[in-house]
Amino acid sequence: MIPTFIAQIVLLLFVFHMLLIAAAAMVYAERKVAAMIQQRLGPYLVGPRGLMQPFADVIKLMFKEQLRPLGADRFLFMLAPVLSAVTAFAAFAVVPFGAETTLFGLLEEPMRLQVADINVGVLVIFAIASMGVYGIVLAGWSSNSKYSLLGALRSSSQMISYELSYGLALASVLLVGGSLSLTEIVDQQAGTWWGFLPRWLVVLQPLGFLIYMIAGIAETNRAPFDFPEAEQELVAGYHTEYSSMSFAMFFLAEYINMVTVSAVAVNLFLGGWHGPFLPEAFGWIWFLIKVSVLLFVYIWIRWTLPRYRYDQLMAFGWKVLLPLSVLNLIVTAAGVIYFAV
Amino acid sequence: MLFYLFGAAAVAASLMVIGQRNPMYSVLFLIASFAALAGLYVLLDAPFVAVIQIIIYAGAIMVLFLFVVMLLNAPQEDISRVRVMVAPSTRRIGALLVVVLLAELAWALATAGEREVWVSAEGLPEGESSVRALGLTLFRDYAFAFEVTSVLILVAMLGAVVLAKREL
Amino acid sequence: MPPLTHYLALSAMLFAIGTMGVFLRRNVITILLSIEIMLNAVNLSFVAFGRYLGTIDGQIIVFFVITVAAAEAAVGLALVIALFRHRETLNPDAFTSLRW
Known part of the structure; x- marks a missing residue:
């Protein structure tokens, strides 16, 4: 029997390392999928089928020299990548990824597979995600380079613009879910309608899901919205001047943000860890599968x-996505009142 | 105990905001101050206000400030360009006011806690139900003020566009 | 919980710092930031009073204050941009063409 607080600490470390591994897996998957789409082989030399490629990349980055441009603001230049990575990790802390479990009787009392159970969880994720922009903005400003500055300016206006649609999409799914706690919303999505249609909120909120995913791609600065680092125009955008591990931290933050956006989408729209065939204790397998599918869609879209x-991009955000999400919110609110869900 | 920690952080960060020559650092210290205030709101059983503080203040308004600071690339503040003359009588009145305010603050702190009883937290809505209670009050008792606010935002938006745009 | 007076004292200190910033700084952006500090000090006392009395109204007022702050920041920053375009400086003492 293991006391709960030790289990909590173990869970914390576990989630931290799983996120690191997820980022490594994403690097590998991105290169492999890109290669498949472009009819190439992709990495195949390091390890079996090139599986060790991300680790080779990390080791290479570690031994690179840490450069700092002349005239860069020393403190902020060092702070920016750390800020990016910290907000990326922190946002995942309130994401639940499995039902309550005792790990087959190993624990004294059942524990949620979630680092911090906060009853306004959705808002906390939104708050932490909105802090993520500072890492990019500070990196761009402190580098003392015009490419970085342009990347940061683009990034801040892009993220403010798409945060509105992102928030409104979240608001409409919260209206249907009737709760601010991710766990409660997921638990509502167990079971099926008429025996075959899963009770996922995506069925009630197809437009909301679409808006959420589009805004999520823009928030994580992924193609086709990767303006902060548009390599054909801005060299590498906000991280042009970064090298070594500080560059690795930006890289890490980008992939972890993708994982978080996908995990929240799975929890809010795709029924979280609920699915057929598997007992409740193995729900996290469903969760992993759903998140992987969304992450694959991310890569697919990029290539x-x-x-x-x-x-x-700005016209689309303000003139198409925002009116659509407002409309979606109004229709949802009317529907919730009419059907008294 | 946490109160004094967050309070000290808020005061220190605010002092740094006005003690900086570089507006970039001022903005960043203000964000730190907002984070400390959000912690205080959590201590006051107002988690929703705390989160709103981070989302809107730190996440949106301050990004706007950063944006302008970066856009203008306005460097250090120049101190010597224009001298402001302050009459000695003004200084004397100011010094007097400082003394009065400090005395008042000291008196208030000295007599604190004598007749102060907080309403116990049990009857209060907490967590998610506090958000629900907030929404109900906002859209029932304060519905008119809420609608007027939307007009205010519209006017502000128009004003900002008219002022900042080079040619309309 | 610390007594209400401590919250109010903290709020007063923050407000004083904000006021000090408005008077001392010679940079329009820093002055706007100081105004934000003052608004936040007021917010803190509203929330503290609301909790003290056990009502939710204190938090409602904070919403309105935040909205006003957002509007103020938008218009204020637009003004800053417009002023900077005219004079290439952010020093408020430089904009004295209408003073005699």
């Missing part, structure tokens, strides 16, 4: 769609 033009 299929070309980048927008910047004015198109």
